[in-house]
Amino acid sequence: MHQHATQPPRPVIGIGACLAGQEVRYNAQSKSPNSHVRALTEAFDVRPFCPEVGIGMGIPRPPIHLVGSDGGAVRALDVESHSRDYTEPLANYAHTVLARAPRLCGYILVKGSPSCGYDRVKRFADNGYSVASDTRGIFASALAAADPLLPLEDDGRLNDPGLRESFVSRVYTYHDWRALCDAGLGARALVDFYSRYKYLVMAHHVPSYKALGRMLADAGKRDIDLLAQEFIHTLMAALTERATQRSHSNVLFHLSGYLKRQLSNDERQRLKDLIDQYRVGELPLIVPVTLLKHHFANNPNPYIDQQVFMAPYPDHLRLRNHL
Known part of the structure; x- marks a missing residue:
């Protein structure tokens, strides 16, 4: 009997579930990946995750944004009232991802997301006004801290x-x-x-x-x-x-x-x-x-x-x- 050569395992990467076609965003929609992200997902063993859904937030759900002063701690709060704080659960979810996918060799994050944004995510003041685009999503930041070797990019930066x-x-x-x-x-x-x-x-x-x-x-x-x-x-x-x-x-x-x-x-x-x-x-x-x-x-x-x-x-x- 002819033996087929065993294919070497492909690298495992994580990706925002919305980029993988899942309708998990706050508005119950997915996010169309650009052609470069689509090509990469075909080359790797892809594991989709949505931190916001992963911590129990519903679909659809009230949107969140990042709130903090210059040089101060940044929190993930609900946009409408700033009364619900999701910061710690989103940060802790990074450890959940690494436990579920211990062979993870990279992660494609979601541009601009308060949970999954790689960089230049909008930061708001306590009064709800946008003050800068200079921070990283809570989950993304925790993922980088949990595994400093893990390559990270977002779908926008991958156009470069x-x-x-x-x-x-x-x-x-x-x-x-x-x-x-x-x-x-x-x-x-x-x-x-x-x-x-x-x-x-x-x-x-x-x-x-x-x-x-x-x-x-x-x-x-x-x-x-x-x-x-x-x-x-x-x-x-x-x-x-x-x-x-x-x-x-x-x-x-x-x-x-x-x-x-x-x-x-x-x-x-x-x-x-x-x-x-x-x-x-x-x-x-x-x-x-x-x-x-x-x-x-x-x-x-x-x-x-x-x-x-x-x-x-x-x-x-x-x-x-x-x-």
Whole structure:
């Protein structure tokens, strides 16, 4: 009997239930996700949650908003009377989500929501007047505090190609990290893990690339659990930094250096020209990366073959195809 290959598990991400098509908003409606959110939900194992429904608020229900003074505590109160305070239940629901989905590797929040907004959520004064758009939803803030490594974005911010690419990279990195922890942490495993991620980190934040190398120089002499926590927090923070055309080009030139003896002068020049065209915004990143993959397929290099930078997420997401 023919055996089908087992598909590797997809990263698990949470998402606002309204973005998943559930009619759970205060007005008993859903929220149409943009095309980028729809594409991502097809690539991951998605778990929908609605904090407001999760804490027992009805559908439909009176709306809430965030109330607080500059620099003071922000509370989630009912809009009409400010007499009902949902702050603590919404914050506590973050722990419920992490308990129900312990393998969570990312979360797509809901733009502008007083519970699920990533940032720039409206803040109101006690008199009900809007004073600023400068805070984060209560549930979103608690989720970030409960798991500081968890990649978070909202449906609005995911329209930005750079933020979208960073989010997906971090989701797959966290998924990879969880698999490493399941297999068992050790000094050699940690060094090998970073060896695969070096060029991806370099593309996002060179100071972290250098710091992580120094951190692991004496990995065998440090408490592995403490080292692992310092390492993964530094790595994930580095990947939140926006990669630029210049930083990506720097990595591409580093990688092309491994081919200098294998390529002809014409091939080297063609590769350099494509990288330069990408650097000035004339070509998408996928073009020089594809040529590099072609050359390394013809000239295998075990070290480059393992580099996450070459394929940090599935190609069908097309995150490197934009100018």
